[in-house]
Amino acid sequence: MANAGFHEYWVLTKPRVVALIVFTALVGMFLAVPGLPPLRETVFGLLGIWLAAASAAAINHLIDQRIDKVMVRTADRPLATGALQPAQVLAFAVFLGAASMTILIALVNVVCAALTFASLIGYAIVYTAWLKRATPQNIVIGGIAGAAPPLLGWAAVTGMRGEWDWAHALLLVLIVFVWTPPHFWALAIFRREDYARALVPMLPVTHGVEYTRWQILLYTLLLLIVTILPWVAGMSGLCYLGGALVLGVVFVWHAWRLMDPPDERYAMRVFGYSIAYLMALFALLLVDHWLAPWLRPAGVA
Ligand code: HEM
Numbered sequence: 001m002a003n004a005g006f007h008e009y010w011v012l013t014k015p016r017v018v019a020l021i022v023f024t025a026l027v028g029m030f031l032a033v034p035g036l037p038p039l040r041e042t043v044f045g046l047l048g049i050w051l052a053a054a055s056a057a058a059i060n061h062l063i064d065q066r067i068d069k070v071m072v073r074t075a076d077r078p079l080a081t082g083a084l085q086p087a088q089v090l091a092f093a094v095f096l097g098a099a100s101m102t103i104l105i106a107l108v109n110v111v112c113a114a115l116t117f118a119s120l121i122g123y124a125i126v127y128t129a130w131l132k133r134a135t136p137q138n139i140v141i142g143g144i145a146g147a148a149p150p151l152l153g154w155a156a157v158t159g160m161r162g163e164w165d166w167a168h169a170l171l172l173v174l175i176v177f178v179w180t181p182p183h184f185w186a187l188a189i190f191r192r193e194d195y196a197r198a199l200v201p202m203l204p205v206t207h208g209v210e211y212t213r214w215q216i217l218l219y220t221l222l223l224l225i226v227t228i229l230p231w232v233a234g235m236s237g238l239c240y241l242g243g244a245l246v247l248g249v250v251f252v253w254h255a256w257r258l259m260d261p262p263d264e265r266y267a268m269r270v271f272g273y274s275i276a277y278l279m280a281l282f283a284l285l286l287v288d289h290w291l292a293p294w295l296r297p298a299g300v301a
């Protein structure tokens with residue numbers, strides 16, 4: 001357990017993944033209400049969601065120790081190298097999870113706390129301990145947990161009371177859900193030998209690279225369609241629609257090129273684009289909501 005410090009614990013929280021997750025929750029909060037969302041629910045809601053996602057990420061490290069040791073991409077993780085011991089990681093994850101639940105229950109609301117807890121269990125236990133090892137559809141089903149944060153943000157500021165417009169939140173969840181397979185499978189194509197060695201049944205290992213490329217193309221096309229829905233539902237305006245179409249067409253173009261890629265690393269370019277895509281798409285939702293209300297159909301908040 002030599003040399004364990006802040007950095008090792010920070011790495012356990014998958015900080016960059018969780019940062020984007022928290023951003024999608026923030027967008028869910030802003031789109032939930034006209035004007036600014038309430039300050040306390042926004043600040044503590046984001047803190048609670050961040051702590052829960054970080055806790056889930058730490059549990060993922062704990063459960064995946066054996067796999068992480070075998071894969072080149074993950075071999076330098078704190079548990080794989082022995083920089084941290086399993087008991088330390090467990091204590092850290094429980095602390096983060098308990099802090100999250102305390103904050104959400106005391107300062108936000110129970111609906112948000114319950115949905116956040118379900119997402120934590122969904123990713124840390126259902127996906128990591130079970131689905132990941134069981135089926136090549138692991139990340140499709142497990143993707144529900146990673147896609148939930150816009151709904152968690154929405155729940156934080158509305159408590160899901162009253163009107164039914166929280167169905168709009170489900171559109172944001174649907175977008176992240178459909179985005180997840182091309183996001184992950186692009187990386188999995190490049191890292192397929194890692195997964196094969198670790199005996200993890202990811203799609204490129206079980207069904208081959210060609211089949212996975214087709215799936216990526218199909219999901220990016222579906223994503224292009226699904227991202228039109230916020231405009232169809234009157235939740236977002238033309239500013240969003242235009243941006244979403246441009247971003248989506250570029251994603252489809254990348255997926256199309258991946259069918260016959262210029263080089264082996266091209267899959268990682270698609271993976272990199274997927275991250276920039278989601279960031280930009282959610283930023284667009286926010287900008288559209290705030291800066292371009294005049295482009296939205298009359299009467300829609
Ligand atoms: C089941 C769902 C998901 C799977 C299986 C998955 C898988 C992965 C993997 C394997 C990596 C590479 C991590 C590394 O090399 O350390 C990654 C990176 C990343 N993922 Fe995902 N992901 C999922 C969902 C999400 C979601 C929902 C978000 C955000 C909303 C997200 C955002 C990111 C970001 C920002 C990175 C880059 C991290 C970095 O540069 O360090 N992912 N993802």
Ligand SMILES: CC(C)=CCC/C(C)=C/CC/C(C)=C/COP(=O)(O)OP(=O)(O)O
Binds near residue numbers: 018052056119120148
């Ligand atoms: C409470 C809440 C909002 C939870 C969110 C859950 C969360 C942190 C989702 C992130 C998804 C992710 C990084 C999956 C990769 O796991 P992996 O084990 O396939 O990847 P790895 O090999 O890099 O560990």
